Amino acid sequence: MMTIKTFVCNPYQQNTYVVHKEGEKSCFIVDAGMYSSEEEDALTDYIRQQQLTVEALLITHAHPDHICGLERLLTLFPDAAVHMFSQHTHKGNNRECEKGQDGVIRGLSCTTVQVLYTPGHKEDCVCYYLPEEGILFSGDTLFYGSIGRTDLSGGNYDTLIASLHELMKLPADTTVYPGHGEPTTIAHEKKYNPYIF
DSSP states (O other), rough: OEEEEEEEEETTEEEEEEEEEOOOOOEEEEEEOOOSHHHHHHHHHHHHTOOOEEEEOSOOOOOHHHTTTTHHHHHHHHTTTOSSSSSOOOOOOOOOOOOSSEEEOOOOOOOOEEEEOSSSSSSTEEEEEETTTTTEETTTTTTTTOOOOOSSTTHHHHHHHHHHHHHHTSTOOOEEESBBBBOEEEEHHHHHOOOOO
C-alpha cells in the first residue's frame, strides 16, 4: 500500500507529494512547490523522520508554483533522477530527464509509474499514473470538479478537453491527486465535473 504525504505549498496552495510504499525506504516526490524555508523544512523533516531515500523528482509541468523548490531539492537529493517534459541538462551530474511523451519511468524500486502526456493547461503537462495502485497525479490537468486554466501562455482549452477525455479512460476507481485542492476519483469526475462531456 502506498503512503502519500501532501505538503500544501506557496501562495498558490500547490500540492507537493512524497510517495512511498509502506515498509520500504525508497520514495519519489511529485512536483516541487516549496517556496519558503518553513515549507522546505517540513518536507525534508518528513523524509528524514521516515528515513526515506529520494529516487526521483517527478514534475507535472514547469509553472513556477510547481517548480519553485526544484533547485533546492536537486541540491538536497543529488542522486535523484528528474522526470519532466522538456529536456533539461544539469552539468556535472547523472540526472536523467524524460521527454514528454507517454511511457514508463524506469529505475523506481517502489512501483511502476506511467507518464501520460496531457497538454492543455500548458504545453508541457504530464500526469503520472500508478496502475498497480490505481493512483493518478494529475498536476493542473484535472482538479476536483474542475480543470486547470487555459488562459496562460501555452494553454489551449480544446487541447485540455482532449487530454481530459484520455484520462477518463482510466479505471473509474482511480484516485486522483491534483496539483491543487482535494483528491478525487475518475468516477466522481465523470459524473460531476462540468468539463467532462
